[in-house]
Amino acid sequence: MWQYKTDSSDRSAFPMGLTRIEGGIHISVAAAADTCELLLFPPQSRLDQAIRIPFPPSGRTGDVWEMDLAGENLDTYTYAFAADGYIFADPFGPQFAGREVWGDPAQVHALMTSPVKEEPFDWGDDRPLKIPYEESI
Numbered sequence: 089m090w091q092y093k094t095d096s097s098d099r100s101a102f103p104m105g106l107t108r109i110e111g112g113i114h115i116s117v118a119a120a121a122d123t124c125e126l127l128l129f130p131p132q133s134r135l136d137q138a139i140r141i142p143f144p145p146s147g148r149t150g151d152v153w154e155m156d157l158a159g160e161n162l163d164t165y166t167y168a169f170a171a172d173g174y175i176f177a178d179p180f181g182p183q184f185a186g187r188e189v190w191g192d193p194a195q196v197h198a199l200m201t202s203p204v205k206e207e208p209f210d211w212g213d214d215r216p217l218k219i220p221y222e223e224s225i
Contacts, residue, residue, distance in 0.1 A: 096147030105180030112158035121171035163205035
């Protein structure tokens with residue numbers, strides 16, 4: 089059985105989506121719902137095999153739900169959310185899986201999940217433009 093620990097006592101301001109913290113991840117999602125859950129999908133699992141982790145009521149502020157999650161091997165999972173039973177992808181997810189074939193009508197209703205592990209992006213030779221604000225359009 090996979091072991092995890094949730095905590096909603098850290099009331100610091102975090103961006104929406106997943107944020108790396110010491111020992112795990114911080115999750116923030118907006119959902120106008122009475123209940124909200126994080127759905128974690130183990131590698132090569134089906135959608136009905138999700139580990140459902142409810143957001144604690146103490147982690148809710150208005151329609152924003154948040155919690156810290158500590159556990160082993162979180163980077164091997166993908167995730168989505170459920171709010172009052174409605175399952176949806178993280179609108180702030182940096183990457184998505186679940187609709188790998190572009191333009192395939194059979195995948196229109198397939199759930200998209202995001203990996204917990206954020207792959208580094210190689211920006212190559214790109215550098216900030218450093219255009220002064222007053223010279224911007």
